[in-house]
Amino acid sequence: MLTKLEKAEQRWGGSNKLIDQWLNHRRKLLIQYFMLAGLAPYSRDDKTLPTVDEVKQFCAQLVDYVSEGHFEVYNNVVSACEKHGAESHNTAQLLLPQISKSTDTALDFNDKYSEIADEKTLYQLDGDLSSLAQSMESRFELEDQLLEILHSRHSMTA
Template identity: 40%
Template sequence: MLRRNKAAKEQWAGLHQALDRWLEERQELLVRYCQIASLPPYDKHWEQLPPAKEIRAFCEVLIDYVSAGHFELYDHILVEANAHNHSTEAFGQKIYPQIHTTTEVALDFHDTYAEVCDTDSLPSFTPDISKLGEALQTRLELEDQLIALLADQDVTERTAAGNEVIS
């Protein structure tokens, strides 16, 4: 997941300021996810489960990221792309339900763990963090497809204006 986000940041950096900020938030989310899930390069970071304060901090970043996508970026991407390619509406109708499914998983995780005070009483944490990881992976793939719509529109505009496009 971290490599996917790094590639996205490199590919689409500078396209839009809001997108750049959102990709930075996505990076923070993924780093924190890897930390609390004890994934490389943070494997064996915790002896048992992560401390409650780390889980709560992750939940804050998770909800901020999910909210930013839904309330700030997704509609903007589709509106911008739709202005140049009418087929994006169908694409948006296909992808939104899938993103919504990942949002539900993220919200369930947040609701379960955002107020956790003691990690001794978290028997479901490992399967829950695993389920969230799968949802995040799916979400990244879907978001990258949305970002590609915006990037394709930007490339088309630059090409039409006679500017050289470097791949």
């Protein structure tokens, strides 16, 4: 996922402040995910579970990321596509419901883990993180399709 992010940053970085901010937030989310999951290069030497606070911090970052997409970035992308052609607008409108599926997965994860009070729930974390990662990877691919539409067909300045 980080490699795909780096490609996205190389392809679209610097073309728009909002997109740069969004890709930066995606990077922060992915790093926090890798740290929480104990994946390289953030492996946990002692193989312990993350703390409840670490999980809650990740949940907050996750909700911030999906919210930013829905309430800030997508609206701007769709508006730009709307101004520059029906084909782009229609494509963007087809992608948004697909992206919403991953939003539901992210919010379900948040609901389960943002209010945990004990470590018992953390024993389910590995499986839930794996499911979340699959959903978010699909989301990132769909979001990148939106960015590609914007980049290849339109010039958007911020």
